[in-house]
Amino acid sequence: MCTHTPKCPSADSPDREAAHVVAAHPEQGWSLLCNAVVLFEDTGELLPDGQAVAPHRPLAAAA
Numbered sequence: 001m002c003t004h005t006p007k008c009p010s011a012d013s014p015d016r017e018a019a020h021v022v023a024a025h026p027e028q029g030w031s032l033l034c035n036a037v038v039l040f041e042d043t044g045e046l047l048p049d050g051q052a053v054a055p056h057r058p059l060a061a062a063a
Contacts, residue, residue, distance in 0.1 A: 008034040011048050 002008040008019035019033040029041040036048040045053035 002034045004034065011035045011037050017045070 002019070004020055009015045013035075016033070016035055016037050017039060019035040019037065021031045022034050023032040025031065026041070031039050033039055038046040040046075040055070042055040043057050044055040047053065
């Protein structure tokens with residue numbers, strides 16, 4: 001799917017979120033990445049094979 005140079009990380013790569021956005025829908029809270037990953041604004045992901053990745057926001061720093 002990726003036609004960029006250098007190629008975007010694959011959907012099974014640890015840095016898959018670094019792929020280019022090909023369709024952004026901020027009003028709905030999601031974006032489609034070049035590697036076919038759907039990235040949600042809460043940092044959850046839906047992988048091309050249907051696997052869901054739970055949100056992984058960093059924890060807030062202790063005050």
